[in-house]
Amino acid sequence: MVCLCAGAGLPAAAAAGPVRREVDRARMKRIALALLVAAALALPMVAGDYFLRAILVPFLILSLAALGLNVLVGYCGQISLGTGAFMAIGAYAAFNFHVRVEGMPLLLALLLGGVCATAVGVIFGIPSLRIKGLYLAVATLATQFFTDWAFLRIKWLTHDSPTGSVSVGDLRILGSPIETPAQKYWLCLGVVAVFTLAIANLVRGRAGREWMAIRDMDVAASVIGIRPVAAKLSAFAVSSFVVGVAGALWGFVHLGAWEPAAFSIDRSFQLLFMVIIGGMGSIAGGFLGAAFMVLLPLALNQVPAWLGLPISTATVSHLELVAFGGLIVFFLIAEPNGLARLASRIPRRQA
Numbered sequence: 001m002v003c004l005c006a007g008a009g010l011p012a013a014a015a016a017g018p019v020r021r022e023v024d025r026a027r028m029k030r031i032a033l034a035l036l037v038a039a040a041l042a043l044p045m046v047a048g049d050y051f052l053r054a055i056l057v058p059f060l061i062l063s064l065a066a067l068g069l070n071v072l073v074g075y076c077g078q079i080s081l082g083t084g085a086f087m088a089i090g091a092y093a094a095f096n097f098h099v100r101v102e103g104m105p106l107l108l109a110l111l112l113g114g115v116c117a118t119a120v121g122v123i124f125g126i127p128s129l130r131i132k133g134l135y136l137a138v139a140t141l142a143t144q145f146f147t148d149w150a151f152l153r154i155k156w157l158t159h160d161s162p163t164g165s166v167s168v169g170d171l172r173i174l175g176s177p178i179e180t181p182a183q184k185y186w187l188c189l190g191v192v193a194v195f196t197l198a199i200a201n202l203v204r205g206r207a208g209r210e211w212m213a214i215r216d217m218d219v220a221a222s223v224i225g226i227r228p229v230a231a232k233l234s235a236f237a238v239s240s241f242v243v244g245v246a247g248a249l250w251g252f253v254h255l256g257a258w259e260p261a262a263f264s265i266d267r268s269f270q271l272l273f274m275v276i277i278g279g280m281g282s283i284a285g286g287f288l289g290a291a292f293m294v295l296l297p298l299a300l301n302q303v304p305a306w307l308g309l310p311i312s313t314a315t316v317s318h319l320e321l322v323a324f325g326g327l328i329v330f331f332l333i334a335e336p337n338g339l340a341r342l343a344s345r346i347p348r349r350q351a
Helices: 002-046 049-075 083-100 106-129 134-153 181-204 206-216 218-223 228-255 265-278 283-307 313-333 338-350
Strands: none
Touching: 002 049, 002 181, 049 083, 049 181, 049 206, 049 228, 049 265, 049 283, 083 106, 083 134, 083 228, 083 265, 106 134, 106 228, 134 265, 181 206, 181 228, 181 283, 206 218, 206 228, 218 228, 265 283, 265 313, 265 338, 283 313, 283 338
């Protein structure tokens, strides 16, 4: 009798899982919509120019770059150490379209920068068809060294700049200037919102399921009819496109003037750390990781002053590296799914 009752309870228990997931997904959609409305309307009213320019704009752009990298690393399981290179390709390609084509719209130049990054990303993604793991990481790292050399040595790519340094100005959209920190913030917010929605729909569709199947076990995925060639190259293409647009935004909107060092290997590692700390295979993970990486240096700079400790700036920078390294080890051991998994547990505990 007990067995029958237990067996009768199995269908209800099995059905409770999908129902709970649907409830959690609906709750997260409402939270995301509320945050978007607050970010678009409330933040520019209460935040000063410095907060918008130095914190919110970098946070949005780095979130977009981390989101693109998460498509490749978190959803498809392909390691990449050349994300900074694809950001540089997007920035310099958008710059060339902007200065060489008369009347080039700003948004179109940003998107074309992403297209150029996509082409290069697919080319350097071809080795992923034969190698994986550490060998793939080294292959993508070659992209970083190649772009560093190209933007310093090939003068045409930098509009004949002898040092690789370029600058842009007079940003306009439909004739309206983009000058103030609030206008730049709204531009970045709009681009990030559109790309986030597109990627969220993509990873829930057929492409996302194929990426996750390749990530979990590529041999089994090929057995059930998934083509690893198309899945891996499409992941590299989407990731490179999003990262390229983020790089163009970083150069045009945040920096205004930049050189190849702005997209060095440190930037690649920073974005990888964002994905690890924020949560691999999670849309929210890119935003949480970017917020952590942007806010932690500010907190470390302020804590010694609050405690009255005479700590030099050099020591604070070293503390940042120690904190980043320690937290990465912590999340890899204690919570491999990062801050996104921790955040997802809060509503369940409250319920």
